[in-house]
Amino acid sequence: MKVKIFKESDLKDCIDKVKNELGEDALIISTKKKKEDDGKEYFEIIASNSENEFDILSELKKELVRLKDLLIIRTEFNNLLNKLIFDEEVLNLYLTLLKKGVCNEYLLDILEEENILSKIHDKRYNCKALFMNALYDKIEVENGYQIMDKPKIIALVGTTGVGKTTTVAKLAAIYMLNKKRNIGIISIDNFRIGAKEQIGKYADIMGIPFFQAFTHKDLNDSINYLSQMDIILVDTAGQSQNDKNKLEYLRRLFSYNHNLDIYLLLSVSSDEAVLLDTIDKFSPLRFKGYIFTKVDEAISHGKILNILIYKRKPISYITNGQDVPEDIEVADKEKILNIILKGKIKNGNQD
Ligand SMILES: Nc1nc2c(ncn2[C@@H]2O[C@H](COP(=O)(O)OP(=O)(O)OP(=O)(O)O)[C@@H](O)[C@H]2O)c(=O)[nH]1
Ligand SMILES: [Mg+2]
Structure with missing residues (x-):
């Protein structure tokens, strides 16, 4: 108008x-x-230029509702700050989390669950510790992959360019070099030109057996060839979360293999709404947990906590750069909270 x-x-x-x-x-x-x-x-x-009077009225009405909502939020926010101000550490933690993009509703729930607002005047309680512990509780981690039955098959899935192939190479290197495990790699990326060369090159350098699979039978045959390995890493083609056919192809390919754990890769540098949509669209694959990638590229990391609260699943690894194998870390609660609060795992340069 x-x-x-x-x-x-x-x-x-x-x-x-x-x-x-x-x-x-x-x-x-x-x-x-x-x-x-x-x-x-x-x-x-x-x-x-409005076509009729109702347009103006409805615009005004909408604006009034929005102003009323803002007033309510502001009053509630002021009330909350007036209470939190009695514990500067809790106040700072709350404001930092808000600034990093953690959803206010989730933070209010945590403050309420832990009764922090009523404990804040009571010297017997360390409210910051209560707050931190409640945050840790929301973060579920897998602390690397436990290998019970050999071979453990781990497939990485995710949208295009999220870092699947690089992460397969990083995982292969750390499990082979640091943990002295026998590794095999299977690529089922038959959509992208050069995909085989990219992962095949990594496998060659590390002296790791590598197979390419196109069909369910290929996949099973490759798994059989690699049956003596401790871990088989499966690299997949990047899927748009909106490409139902490719997602269905992957789902069918994996559906009969019960010994296979699927992990969804999520790039922290992507928009939170896109990540939530990706999680929903990939859910038919029944993935076991998340790997958060490109932590180094993201500007705000609060979305990690939002996702873990809203779509609860464990994180197994986080990746923070392009270098193979250095830029990968096994997920632990303290690291994740550090990333959310400071944008860095420990003493890096970010933020
Ligand atoms: N900054 C940064 N870049 C990364 C990270 N992980 C991967 N990359 C880069 O992201 C780009 C894409 O990585 P790939 O591993 O090829 O991604 P992909 O998911 O296999 O891609 P498709 O197979 O095409 O879907 C490459 O340039 C990688 O070096 C990371 O943690 N941080
Ligand atoms: Mg790839």
């Missing part, structure tokens, strides 16, 4: 001007005869 003020010494000229600019259906909001400082008279018309 466009509202404009028109001025002319002649009323008809003024109306013509309104119609020329805002069209025949222009809505006249007011017409006044006014005087300039030098006493010269003129007409002032305030008009809008």
Whole structure:
């Protein structure tokens, strides 16, 4: 809706001007005869291009509702701050989490669950510790992969470019070099040109057996060839979360293999709404947990906590750069909270 003020010494000229600019259906909001400082008279018309009066009224109504909501939020927020101000540490923690993009509703729930607002005046309680512990409780981690039955099959899935292939290479390297495990790699990325070369090159450098699978039978055959390995890592093609066919293809490919754990990779540098949508669209694959990637590229990391609270699943690893194998860390609660609060795992340069 466009509202404009028109001025002319002649009323008809003024109306013509309104119609020329805002069209025949222009809505006249007011017409006044006014005087300039030098006493010269003129007409002032305030008009809008809105098609009917109801548009303006409904716009005004919406704006009023929004202002009322804002007033309520502000009053509630002030009340909350007036209480939190008695414990500066709790107040700072709350404000930092808000600033990092953690959803206020979740924070209010935590404060309420822990009764922090009523304990804040009581010296017997360390409210910051209570708050921190409640935050740790919301973060579920898997602390690396436990290998019970050999071979443990781990498939990485996610949207295009999220870091699946690089993460497969990082995992292969750390499990082989640090944990002295036998590793095999299978790629079922048959959609992208060069996919085989990319992961095949990593496998070659590390001397790891590598197979490519296109069908369910290929996958089973490759798993059989690699049955003596401790871990088989499966790299998959990037899927748009909106490409139902490719997601269904993957779901069917994996559906008969009960010994396989699927992990969904989520890039922290993506928008939170996109990540939540990705989680929903990939849920038919029944993935076991998350790997958060590109922690180093993200500007705000509060979305990690929002996702863990809203779509509760464990995180197994976080990746924070392009270097193979250095830029990967096994997830632990303290690291994740550090990332959320400071944007870094320990003493990196971020934030
Ligand atoms: N900054 C940063 N870059 C990363 C990270 N992980 C991967 N990358 C980069 O992201 C780009 C894509 O990585 P890939 O591993 O090829 O991603 P992918 O999910 O296999 O991609 P598709 O197979 O095409 O879907 C590469 O340039 C990687 O070096 C990370 O943690 N941080
Ligand atoms: Mg890839």
